[in-house]
Amino acid sequence: MTVGPMFDEWYPVGIFGQLDAAGRKTMLMGEPIVVARDDNGDAKVTDGTGRSLPVCVRYGHVWTSLGDPKKKLFAIPEADQPGRRFVDVGVVRVRCSPLRAVENFLDIAHFPFVHTDILGAEPHTEVQAYKVEIREDVDEVWATQVEFYQPQAAKSASGGITTQYMYRVAGPTSTVLYKTCPPRPSEWDVITLFVQPLAEDLCDVWPWMALFDDDTPMTDLIHFQQTIFLQDRSILENQVPRLLPLDPGMEMPTRADLTSVAYRRWLKRHNFTYGAQLVAQ
Amino acid sequence: MAGEAQNPLKERMTIHGELDADSFVPWIRRHAAKLGVTQAITHHSPDRIEIDLSGAPELIDMLEVGCLLGPIDVWVETIDRRPVGNAGG
Numbered sequence A: 001m002t003v004g005p006m007f008d009e010w011y012p013v014g015i016f017g018q019l020d021a022a023g024r025k026t027m028l029m030g031e032p033i034v035v036a037r038d039d040n041g042d043a044k045v046t047d048g049t050g051r052s053l054p055v056c057v058r059y060g061h062v063w064t065s066l067g068d069p070k071k072k073l074f075a076i077p078e079a080d081q082p083g084r085r086f087v088d089v090g091v092v093r094v095r096c097s098p099l100r101a102v103e104n105f106l107d108i109a110h111f112p113f114v115h116t117d118i119l120g121a122e123p124h125t126e127v128q129a130y131k132v133e134i135r136e137d138v139d140e141v142w143a144t145q146v147e148f149y150q151p152q153a154a155k156s157a158s159g160g161i162t163t164q165y166m167y168r169v170a171g172p173t174s175t176v177l178y179k180t181c182p183p184r185p186s187e188w189d190v191i192t193l194f195v196q197p198l199a200e201d202l203c204d205v206w207p208w209m210a211l212f213d214d215d216t217p218m219t220d221l222i223h224f225q226q227t228i229f230l231q232d233r234s235i236l237e238n239q240v241p242r243l244l245p246l247d248p249g250m251e252m253p254t255r256a257d258l259t260s261v262a263y264r265r266w267l268k269r270h271n272f273t274y275g276a277q278l279v280a281q
Numbered sequence B: 001m002a003g004e005a006q007n008p009l010k011e012r013m014t015i016h017g018e019l020d021a022d023s024f025v026p027w028i029r030r031h032a033a034k035l036g037v038t039q040a041i042t043h044h045s046p047d048r049i050e051i052d053l054s055g056a057p058e059l060i061d062m063l064e065v066g067c068l069l070g071p072i073d074v075w076v077e078t079i080d081r082r083p084v085g086n087a088g089g
Helices: A004-008 A098-106 A218-236 A255-270 B024-035 B057-069
Strands: A011-015 A024-028 A031-037 A043-047 A055-058 A061-064 A085-088 A092-094 A131-135 A140-150 A161-171 A174-180 A188-199 A202-211 B009-018 B038-045 B048-055 B075-085
Touching (some): A098 A161, A098 A218, A131 A255, A140 A255, A161 A255, A202 A218, A255 B057, A255 B075
Antiparallel strands (some): A011 A061, A024 A031, A055 A061, B009 B048
């Protein structure tokens, strides 16, 4: 398997605040890398031959690439908005395709069944029609006007509410969710899923959040998001096939899956196929 | 819902894009068969395919969503649908 155009994209490889000089040994697309701080305290990433890789520190994480990124890392303007709390949730290793991890994050229909009584509950299982597009000007997938009833939409929510969502795919393994902010209805909470592809069927997932929530203890915010993702992990690790199919021949996607279909179309258009299954089997 | 029979729709689906791969027409036929949608391909060229369909509205929706992605060697740009009559009366 060749990595193809995904070689030149940015990927998260660690939490900047947790780095030390000794560094963190990890993998990126099958290549061993070391993520560390240099003598000046800046992040430094080297590959197995000692070659320095491109580095960017943003959204609490260190980002790198095995290739030569053609674009700067995508922008999240809310990351610079005063008053938000930034939450480095940590890392969850998942034995699945990195593309599968992103696709699962985009899927609303599983909420009542996987995150029962938190992000969804029966009988509120219907996904209402919403809008999906590939925005040519920014080359991103966006799903907007998404609404779903949630018993506990966030740690700061005191009861069930109909939550508004917007989903954004900003990179092949990076996605951003904007959702109703219970304590501040005019703003969006930002919850991201940054995925580090270790191999085609193995990834480290680094959720990160930018919230308006002055009350909830940080450990509770982290615990809430980790609980959600650990529920997802058991589903993700049992999906067949392990890789993300770009040909839906063995599946029957519905209108509720339009975000997933748009994501797969976008991957296909860019030939982002590391972690994908090209032909239905 | 249980006990609620759906009238089958008759629609013409027009697919535009880069469709010159030999794989797509048989792929559409297979996908329609799995969904239980009756299909007849009335036009096939490298940039346009037209299909007459008959089936439950939700299943035709699902065929459209599946075709939007399609096999790896085609690129579907747009899909248009229009009714061509009501088979259910």
